Amino acid sequence: xxxxxxxxxxxxxxLLACAMLxxxxxxxxxxxxxxxxxxxxxxxxxxxASSTTTVGYTAATVGVERLIAAVPELAKVAxxxxxxxxxxxxxxxxxxxxLTLAKRVNVLLAQPDVDGIVITHGTxxxxxxxxxxxxxxxxxxxxxxxxxxxxGTALSADGPINLYNAVLxxxxxxxxxxxxxxxxxxxxxxxxDVSKTNTSTPDSFKTPELGMLGYIQGNKPYFYHVSTxxxxxxxxxxxxxxxxxPQVDIVYGYANVNPVALNALVAAGAKGxxxxxxxxxSLAAKVTPSLTAARKQGVLIVRAxxxxxxxxxxxxxxxxxxxxxxxxDTLNPQKARILLMLALTRTSDSKQIQRMFYxx
Ligand code: DGL
Numbered sequence: 425x426x427x428x429x430x431x432x433x434x435x436x437x438x439l440l441a442c443a444m445l446x447x448x449x450x451x452x453x454x455x456x457x458x459x460x461x462x463x464x465x466x467x468x469x470x471x472x473a474s475s476t477t478t479v480g481y482t483a484a485t486v487g488v489e490r491l492i493a494a495v496p497e498l499a500k501v502a503x504x505x506x507x508x509x510x511x512x513x514x515x516x517x518x519x520x521x522x523l524t525l526a527k528r529v530n531v532l533l534a535q536p537d538v539d540g541i542v543i544t545h546g547t548x549x550x551x552x553x554x555x556x557x558x559x560x561x562x563x564x565x566x567x568x569x570x571x572x573x574x575x576g577t578a579l580s581a582d583g584p585i586n587l588y589n590a591v592l593x594x595x596x597x598x599x600x601x602x603x604x605x606x607x608x609x610x611x612x613x614x615x616x617d618v619s620k621t622n623t624s625t626p627d628s629f630k631t632p633e634l635g636m637l638g639y640i641q642g643n644k645p646y647f648y649h650v651s652t653x654x655x656x657x658x659x660x661x662x663x664x665x666x667x668x669x670p671q672v673d674i675v676y677g678y679a680n681v682n683p684v685a686l687n688a689l690v691a692a693g694a695k696g697x698x699x700x701x702x703x704x705x706s707l708a709a710k711v712t713p714s715l716t717a718a719r720k721q722g723v724l725i726v727r728a729x730x731x732x733x734x735x736x737x738x739x740x741x742x743x744x745x746x747x748x749x750x751x752x753d754t755l756n757p758q759k760a761r762i763l764l765m766l767a768l769t770r771t772s773d774s775k776q777i778q779r780m781f782y783x784x
């Protein structure tokens with residue numbers, strides 16, 4: 425009997441050890457944050473004809489489950505679920521897609537079992553979607569946008585590591601309350617000031633002068649800056665009951681500019697015009713009459729700059745007080761358009777809208 429007894433004791437001890445190990449894994453899994461990946465398309469979901477195809481591939485061909493399966497390491501940093509919200513090349517992004525995405529994000533973040541969200545997205549309009557969500561997400565929980573400059577089929581594809589970093593960031597307590605973030609190329613950028621600066625290289629996303637927020641390195645995010653402008657939980661914009669956004673268009677300033685495009689957009693019903701002027705938002709004599717006529721019709725005019733960096737100062741290159749125009753501050757034209765669209769869902773008062781451009 426003692427012999428049998430000895431073995432049964434060893435078996436019980438081994439079973440207990442396994443049970444404790446499983447419990448520790450389960451405990452660890454329970455401790456991992458719950459991150460939902462919302463897939464929308466883009467190069468990160470793209471495929472090319474060969475491993476050296478880094479341009480001229482097809483975006484938006486791979487579904488969210490395959491994106492997740494391609495990075496098994498995700499399971500070490502978060503409890504991940506995937507949803508395919510839509511599947512597009514992001515040059516085709518639209519107000520309708522934005523509203524669908526923002527509403528889905530807010531529903532998910534209101535759930536106690538969702539700790540953070542990652543949105544996989546084409547890089548062409550990623551900065552715009554990020555800023556739209558920065559102004560419409562009603563939560564402090566992390567929302568991280570991520571894309572890829574190379575398709576998953578390419579040598580040194582950047583999608584998998586970008587996705588891993590984005591999920592790790594969205595699962596981090598350090599990312600709470602920081603606004604909508606962009607995780608690309610091991611860097612953390614804020615939605616308001618990041619832009620795509622190169623047509624095709626992996627280091628394309630930059631915040632040239634106002635500065636990126638930090639890095640992701642060695643499985644950990646490191647923040648060095650925070651955004652000073654209002655965002656997410658502090659936003660006054662609410663899209664929960666909105667199905668369309670006001671039409672706001674952008675006109676470009678250049679030497680010998682032709683006001684025909686501006687006149688056509690106003691005639692087509694634009695409620696706001698972003699003038700992406702040369703220099704400090706300068707207005708050519710050839711377009712100023714069209715802008716003032718549009719303003720008289722009630723169209724909101726924002727003076728932005730095509731330059732890319734710096735402040736467009738109120739009453740700098742034009743008498744905004746007299747013309748009743750709004751100055752874009754440091755927002756680039758495509759982001760100024762987003763803020764003006766949302767502002768027009770709240771007010772048509774140009775002074776209120778100027779306040780918004782100094783707040784967000
Ligand atoms: N068609 C572009 C887009 O979906 C590809 C660029 C990319 O995703 O990197 O934005």
